[in-house]
Amino acid sequence: xDLPPESGPASPMAGSALPPANFxxxxxxxxxxxxxxxxxxxxxxxxxxxPPRALLEIVLVALAGAxxxxxxxxxxxxxSPADDRWINLATxxxxxxxxxxxxxxLLRLAxxxxxxxxxxxxRPSTDVGIGLAALVMVDSLLIxxxxxxxxxxxxxxxxxxxxxxxxxxxxxxxxWPQIVLVMLGVVVWEEVVFRGFLLTRLRALxxxxxxxxxxxxxxxxxAHGYQGPLAMAMxxxxxxxxxxxxxxxxxxxxxxxxxxxNNLMFMALLRLQESxxxxxx
Numbered sequence: 001x002d003l004p005p006e007s008g009p010a011s012p013m014a015g016s017a018l019p020p021a022n023f024x025x026x027x028x029x030x031x032x033x034x035x036x037x038x039x040x041x042x043x044x045x046x047x048x049x050x051p052p053r054a055l056l057e058i059v060l061v062a063l064a065g066a067x068x069x070x071x072x073x074x075x076x077x078x079x080s081p082a083d084d085r086w087i088n089l090a091t092x093x094x095x096x097x098x099x100x101x102x103x104x105x106l107l108r109l110a111x112x113x114x115x116x117x118x119x120x121x122x123r124p125s126t127d128v129g130i131g132l133a134a135l136v137m138v139d140s141l142l143i144x145x146x147x148x149x150x151x152x153x154x155x156x157x158x159x160x161x162x163x164x165x166x167x168x169x170x171x172x173x174x175x176w177p178q179i180v181l182v183m184l185g186v187v188v189w190e191e192v193v194f195r196g197f198l199l200t201r202l203r204a205l206x207x208x209x210x211x212x213x214x215x216x217x218x219x220x221x222x223a224h225g226y227q228g229p230l231a232m233a234m235x236x237x238x239x240x241x242x243x244x245x246x247x248x249x250x251x252x253x254x255x256x257x258x259x260x261x262n263n264l265m266f267m268a269l270l271r272l273q274e275s276x277x278x279x280x281x
Contacts, residue, residue: 045250046200047116054204061102061197068098085172089182092170096189103197117196118252127249131257138241138258142234149230162228164270170226183263191256194220194239195246213243238262 072094076087107114114120121127174182194216202212221236242255 043113043116045116045118045246046203047110047112049110049201049204051205054201057106058198058201060106061099061193064102065095065099065193069095071098081172083172085170088170089172093185096186096193099193100189103192117192117200118246118250119192119196120251121253123249123251124253127251127253128257130249131245131254131259132261134241134245134254135258135261138238138262141241142237145234145237146230149233163231164273166227166231167266167270168274179267180264183260183267187256187259187263190220191242191246191252191259194223195242195255196252199243199246209247213240213247216243 069091072091075094076090079087079090081087103117104114107117171182198219199212199216202215203209206212206215217236217239220239220242221232224235225232227235238259242259245254245258246252
C-alpha cells in the first residue's frame with residue numbers, strides 16, 4: 001500500500017540545488033563574518049545634557065578654580081620675589097590652570113570630545129580673520145558706549161584710569177615676550193572656561209542661546225570686577241561678542257584671536273601711558 005506524503009512545511013532545501021548559507025566546501029577555511037559596526041553619534045557643540053548635570057559641572061569647575069587659587073597662594077608663601085606682583089600673577093594663573101584642567105577632565109569623564117566646547121582649529125585662517133574683524137566692530141561699539149555713558153551717567157567716568165591702575169597693581173613689569181606668553185595663557189583659559197564650558201552649560205540650563213549668551217557675559221564682567229565698574233561693563237560687552245562668535249562659528253578660535261589682540265592692544269596703551277608719566281631721563 002502506498003503511504004500518503006507527510007504533512008507539514010516543506011524543507012527549505014527541497015527541490016533546490018543551492019547549498020545552505022553556512023556551507024563551506026571541503027578543503028576551504030571558513031571566512032568569519034565581521035560584525036556590523038554601530039555608528040557613533042556625531043559630537044558637536046553643544047552636547048545635550050540635563051540641567052542638573054550642567055549645574056553640577058559649573059559648580060565643579062568653580063570649585064577647581066577656587067582650589068587652585070588657595071593651593072597657589074599657600075605655595076607662594078615660600079617664594080619672595082623682588083616684585084610681589086609676581087605672586088598675584090602666579091595665584092591667578094594657578095586658579096585658571098586648575099579650572100582649565102577641570103573642564104577637560106569633565107569632558108573626558110563624560111566621553112565628550114573637546115570640539116563639543118569649541119576646541120577645534122580646522123578653519124584657522126577664516127576664524128582668525130573673523131575674530132580680528134570683529135575687534136574693529138567691538139572697539140567702535142565700546143567707544144560709542146563710553147560716549148553715551150559720559151552723558152547719561154557722568155559719575156561713572158570720574159575715574160577713567162581705574163582699570164589701568166588695577167592692572168598695574170596686578171601685573172608685574174614684564175618684557176614683551178613675557179607679556180605675549182602671559183596674555184596667551186589668559187586668553188586660552190578664559191575662552192575655554194567662559195565661552196567653551198560655561199556658555200554651553202548655561203545653554204543646557206536655560207534651553208536658549210539668547211539667555212545663555214548675556215548670562216555668560218555678565219559673569220565674565222563680574223570676574224573682572226577688580227578693574228572698576230566702567231571696565232566691568234565694557235568687558236561684559238566684550239563677553240557678549242565673544243560668546244556670539246563661539247555660537248556662530250562653533251569654535252573658540254575667533255574669540256581667542258579677538259581676545260588676544262584686544263589684550264595686547266591694552267598692554268601697549270598701558271606701556272605708552274607709563275612712558276608718558278615717567279619719561280626716560
